[in-house]
Amino acid sequence: MGSVSLYRAETRRLVKRRFTKLFTVGALLILAAVLAGVFLTNEKVGPDQVAQATARAQAEYKQSVAATEQIRAECESVQGTPRASEFPPNCEISAPSESDFNPEWYMPPTFGLKDNLPDMITTLAAVLALAAFVIGASFVGAEWSSGGMMNLLLWRPRRLQVLSTKLAALLVGATVLTVVVAAIWTVAFWGVAKTRGNTIGMTSGTWQSFGLMELRALVLVLAAGALGFGLASLGRHTAMALGVAIGVIVVFQFGVAAVLGIAHVKFPELFLAPFWVIAWMSKEYVAQDYDACNYDVRGACQPDTLTITWQMAGSALVVILVLVVGAAMWTMRKRDIT
Amino acid sequence: MDAVLEIAGLQKTYRSRKGVRRALDGFDMVVEAGQVHGFLGPNGSGKTTTLRTLLGLIRPNGGRMSILGQEVPAHLPAVAGQVGAIVESPQFFGNFTARDTLSLLADAGGVRRERVDAVLELVGLRDRAKDRVRTYSLGMKQRLAVASALLKEPRLLILDEPANGLDPGGIREMRTLMRTLSESGMTVVLSSHILGEIQLICDSVTIIAAGRRVAAGSVADVLATHTSSSVKVRLEPGIDLLGAAEILRTAGAQVDLGTDFFTVGNAGNPAQITRILAERQIYVSELTPVAADLESVFLELTGTAPVDGQNRQVDQVAAGWGQ
Numbered sequence: 001m002g003s004v005s006l007y008r009a010e011t012r013r014l015v016k017r018r019f020t021k022l023f024t025v026g027a028l029l030i031l032a033a034v035l036a037g038v039f040l041t042n043e044k045v046g047p048d049q050v051a052q053a054t055a056r057a058q059a060e061y062k063q064s065v066a067a068t069e070q071i072r073a074e075c076e077s078v079q080g081t082p083r084a085s086e087f088p089p090n091c092e093i094s095a096p097s098e099s100d101f102n103p104e105w106y107m108p109p110t111f112g113l114k115d116n117l118p119d120m121i122t123t124l125a126a127v128l129a130l131a132a133f134v135i136g137a138s139f140v141g142a143e144w145s146s147g148g149m150m151n152l153l154l155w156r157p158r159r160l161q162v163l164s165t166k167l168a169a170l171l172v173g174a175t176v177l178t179v180v181v182a183a184i185w186t187v188a189f190w191g192v193a194k195t196r197g198n199t200i201g202m203t204s205g206t207w208q209s210f211g212l213m214e215l216r217a218l219v220l221v222l223a224a225g226a227l228g229f230g231l232a233s234l235g236r237h238t239a240m241a242l243g244v245a246i247g248v249i250v251v252f253q254f255g256v257a258a259v260l261g262i263a264h265v266k267f268p269e270l271f272l273a274p275f276w277v278i279a280w281m282s283k284e285y286v287a288q289d290y291d292a293c294n295y296d297v298r299g300a301c302q303p304d305t306l307t308i309t310w311q312m313a314g315s316a317l318v319v320i321l322v323l324v325v326g327a328a329m330w331t332m333r334k335r336d337i338t
Numbered sequence: 339m340d341a342v343l344e345i346a347g348l349q350k351t352y353r354s355r356k357g358v359r360r361a362l363d364g365f366d367m368v369v370e371a372g373q374v375h376g377f378l379g380p381n382g383s384g385k386t387t388t389l390r391t392l393l394g395l396i397r398p399n400g401g402r403m404s405i406l407g408q409e410v411p412a413h414l415p416a417v418a419g420q421v422g423a424i425v426e427s428p429q430f431f432g433n434f435t436a437r438d439t440l441s442l443l444a445d446a447g448g449v450r451r452e453r454v455d456a457v458l459e460l461v462g463l464r465d466r467a468k469d470r471v472r473t474y475s476l477g478m479k480q481r482l483a484v485a486s487a488l489l490k491e492p493r494l495l496i497l498d499e500p501a502n503g504l505d506p507g508g509i510r511e512m513r514t515l516m517r518t519l520s521e522s523g524m525t526v527v528l529s530s531h532i533l534g535e536i537q538l539i540c541d542s543v544t545i546i547a548a549g550r551r552v553a554a555g556s557v558a559d560v561l562a563t564h565t566s567s568s569v570k571v572r573l574e575p576g577i578d579l580l581g582a583a584e585i586l587r588t589a590g591a592q593v594d595l596g597t598d599f600f601t602v603g604n605a606g607n608p609a610q611i612t613r614i615l616a617e618r619q620i621y622v623s624e625l626t627p628v629a630a631d632l633e634s635v636f637l638e639l640t641g642t643a644p645v646d647g648q649n650r651q652v653d654q655v656a657a658g659w660g661q
Contacts, residue, residue: 005448006446009443012442013442016442018433146429151430153394155418155447155490156446
């Protein structure tokens with residue numbers, strides 16, 4: 001009963017906060033803008049558009065062939081003169097092939113659900129994760145800095161229970177928001193695909209894959225929320241979490257990226273958070289080192305590769321979360337509240 | 339009477355790069371049931387540290403504490419529902435209204451929501467209950483803090499400086515409220531610097547200085563124990579006051595000159611004053627014992643009486659206090 005009432009109070013507190021409302025609405029507006037942008041910049045491709053694209057491809061192919069012929073003729077006409085050096089030896093100018101002018105490239109942008117939805121799910125995850133981080137940080141940070149936490153502890157002198165109930169209220173709130181928004185997001189893009197694209201290739205397996213991707217998006221959002229919460233609780237201020245986030249971006253991303261670039265480190269992506277997020281969302285990220293050359297069976301040069309898998313990214317996420325949230329819980333238990 | 343609150347040998351030491359500071363140095367305190375108990379001490383003496391330690395916000399380094407017969411902090415969760423407290427200045431999230439603030443606390447503590455309106459009415463915030471707390475004056479925040487402490491109908495109410503920021507009417511209302519609560523059986527521990535108020539409303543007091551108890555008991559007992567041996571002396575009109583004072587000083591008296599009188603501080607035997615002066619043909623027209631008030635007892639016990647030409651620092655006390 002006691003824990004339930006505390007949980008209910010914390011959920012009410014979370015929902016009532018202006019900061020929560022502001023950032024949730026902000027995130028939803030960004031997502032709505034993305035949705036509107038995708039809707040407006042894509043169009044349905046029918047037989048007319050295919051015919052038009054084919055005609056344009058053909059026309060450009062013919063134009064290119066004619067231009068090549070013209071250059072070859074010019075080349076032959078200047079043989080024996082100083083201008084001959086401007087052209088390849090023996091006027092070996094190969095004519096373009098028809099396959100170089102794929103009609104697909106002349107199609108208007110169209111939203112293919114199978115190909116494009118994964119990017120949209122990643123966008124959703126990024127926007128909601130950012131909102132969850134800031135809301136999570138503010139939820140506990142403002143409580144510490146306003147003295148509300150001390151007040152609450154006078155009522156419920158069980159520190160770990162208070163902090164973990166707050167975290168639970170945040171995570172449940174973030175889950176509800178993410179699940180609802182993700183469902184609307186998927187339906188909305190299915191609508192976009194129907195009206196401004198296609199749903200070709202969509203099988204139950206594809207839907208299942210999208211479902212799993214959205215599940216990973218949910219985990220990312222919850223991890224971001226818990227991270228913001230943990231950092232702000234450690235520093236007893238919202239600014240602590242935001243400061244760490246900015247510090248990580250400036251020092252560890254821009255700074256480290258620049259240093260690694262100068263030092264010619266083999267796989268700099270390994271040290272940069274966004275690639276780990278991509279690996280988590282897209283199941284893997286393959287980093288390539290173009291300085292290396294590995295000859296394949298056909299004698300072609302292949303770069304060295306390193307694959308960051310979603311399991312590796314997930315493990316890294318768990319380690320960071322355990323460290324930050326664990327430290328927040330430990331200090332909550334030990335510190336004097338003054 | 340049963341003790342509602344007992345503290346024995348409480349110790350709290352802060353360690354920092356600047357060194358070790360003993361905020362509480364074996365502090366003792368007992369509060370009997372149904373009393374309004376004043377908890378007094380100069381700034382930095384350990385009052386708030388004591389209250390925070392008692393309420394589980396600070397971990398002590400030693401000593402024992404119990405509330406309502408239960409050892410704390412071990413059993414604090416069990417008694418927290420019966421203890422209402424405000425510690426130091428009232429602190430609330432500014433963007434919530436008073437009603438929201440209290441109803442969230444009521445939810446968190448499993449208290450009936452109807453109590454919210456009752457306590458808002460009690461502290462006089464009924465008509466401003468829907469305003470955001472950030473628009474409140476210090477006095478209104480103080481009232482809200484008291485309301486939050488009363489929300490759970492506590493058996494023990496601990497209020498740290500509840501009169502801070504209150505207007506004279508508010509201070510009087512607070513005094514009446516404390517009395518009413520005490521009469522209803524609630525035990526109230528009141529920390530304040532307004533010693534006149536404490537003297538008016540408290541049954542007993544504990545005085546702390548530099549982390550130790552320097553006096554405790556009923557207000558009357560504390561005043562009686564520290565009744566000054568000073569007497570106010572007035573002479574017949576036209577007599578040289580300065581000369582008379584000098585005569586007494588020569589005899590070892592501690593004399594402070596007033597406008598048309600002087601006080602003798604160490605007048606254990608007032609008859610000696612009349613005798614010494616009469617021997618010089620100087621006759622006393624008034625010889626009145628100077629009654630000690632809580633303020634002077636406080637200043638004497640805590641060694642914080644102002645000294646001409648000196649700026650006393652927060653942690654500075656006169657040598658010899660409570661040693």
